[in-house]
Amino acid sequence: MTDTSSAPNTPPRHGTGAAVQASLARRRRKQIALQACGIGAISIAFLMLFILVASLVSSGYQAFTQTHVTLDVFVDPEEVREERLPRGGFDDVLAASLARMLPDVDTSDRATLRQVERILSNGAQFALRDMVVADPSLIGQTIEITVPVSDPYDQLNKGLIDRETPEENRRLKDEEIAYFDALKESGAISKPFNFGLFTNADSRFPELAGLKGALVGSFWALLTCFVISFPLGIGAAIYLEEFAPKNRVSDFIEVNINNLAAVPSVVFGLLALSVFIGWFGLPRSAPFVGGLTLALMTMPTIIIATRAALKSVPPSIREAALGLGASRQQVVFQHVLPLAMPGILTGTIIGLAQALGETAPLLLIGMNAFITSAASSPFDSATALPTQIFIWADSPERGFVSRTSAAILVLLGFLVTMNAIAIFLRQRFERKW
């Protein structure tokens, strides 16, 4: 806009200034509006996250403690005979001991004894049995034992049963509440951290149910998934990115890998059901099969992440190595792959975190079975964390409500930890070019 080239319709300089001024205000308004939208969106997202976590914590925190009762048990030689172990009237022994701790209980009335016995978890007699079997000299002695109370009393202790409710609508009768209050009065009731949530496998009884089976199952499944999808995914990505000729076939493969990453997980479950279980005859409900299925799903994620990581290594490094006479394979394995590793690991961890939370394919291969022991190998039946949540959410007992939330919190804890590791790796090892 110099004078020499001035066209007749060029506006004078001060006019331009005014126009810029006017547009400046408009541009600034747009900028502010955009920022407001962004802050609004983030606020809504945070609010939702807060509501989610708050509701889980509020319903799940109770499951991290468990009401226990401590009682002095006289191992009556009449009921428990050494020669008949491991069989014996352990439940009667416990009931009698408990009844002695309560005032005004007719210990000769079997109906009352049964009622008293129901304070204890069904697992209590087995705990006592195991102790006596391990050490038969306990027969005839009085031993102190701390066992979980059954679910209704746990609920009562945690204040989840309203004492104001009419007796007929309540799970515990006035009499039963009185027993419990008496026990509490005597100091026999405690509410320690619920280690059973992590050391017990699943159970029909909420007070005994734990996540060990699910944790072990998820561990085996993820291990299988990692061992299979990591090398295969990286291998495929290296070949596609570094060695494959760029033609229609490789384009087709690339499109299909991207599509594969978007296939609904339930489809992989059906595939696994018919191929791994149907054709190969692998065991149902096994974490190994779960891991194979998850590997199918994780592989596209790993391939895509690895290719992106390989692509982000600058061509100058490849040229430098090639120019020195390195072969292509040396360029890839000595230069490109080490530099891409942080990105690959980040993508892999995020893929595994996704696999950890995946439910649908595991349901289809039967990993939602009711299994009361932890798997000792990837070929034993097991559940996984998300399927355990699914099972518990489906259970009618009140005690499973809080356990479901607690299990979700445990799962979220694992996911957050894995993602934190991924972020740490990225921050720590990412290279700026």
Place this chain on the structure above:
Amino acid sequence: MNDMTKFDRFVGLNETKISAQGVNVFYGDTHAVKDVSVEIAERAVTAFIGPSGCGKSTFLRCLNRMNDTIDGARVEGQIHLDGEDIYDPKVDPVQLRAKVGMVFQKPNPFPKSIYDNVAYGPRIHGLARNKADLDEIVEKSLRRAAIWDEVKDRLDAPGTGLSGGQQQRLCIARAVATEPEVLLMDEPCSALDPIATAQVEELIDELKRNVSVVIVTHSMQQAARVSQKTAFFHLGTLVEYGDTGQIFTNPKDPRTEAYITGRIG
């Protein structure tokens, strides 16, 4: 330095190291280099000049078959190194590149230690029998690249932590560590400041005692300063090739004259 180059010019040039006959390069449908024939002298500096996109870098990359690594690139014609066709199917480009080293426009040290940068070539080619050998090669190469005194106390420091000029000299050290007979330099000073440029130019002058250097440059002053032979490329063709003094003082082709006087480019 100027006296030196003048002296070389008068002495005349040595025998041919690389001979290219009718070289054509295609990138897909693009005809990037058109029928270029050139003879590159041994133990001399040959400069390729010309405007951007004239094919000089592409042609340079034919000399160590770096174009092989680009998808869709096709090279026709004959290039002989010491009388041997480098595009012969029997020739392994890996071996060729050990003989014909390359230095790139942007300094590109590996993100490894200075020592490992220089030692990489000798290691992959098995040039050192033991650690002492390798140490010696690294020191010799760094000395040849005139960077030894600056880095001898921190050979374990990452090569990427050096300044731009030092990085480029490190790359030159890395390239000469494999004892190449030819060193290709693709605008080695375009990312450097004038002081670093002067250091690299001095180095090129040193290197030509035992290496044939081919340098692509945008700077005509640089070509005039460092080279004995100059080739002028325009639109993919070799317009003129001759002694540097003659190209810059008495060009035969009007296009060369237009370029060196700044009318095209």
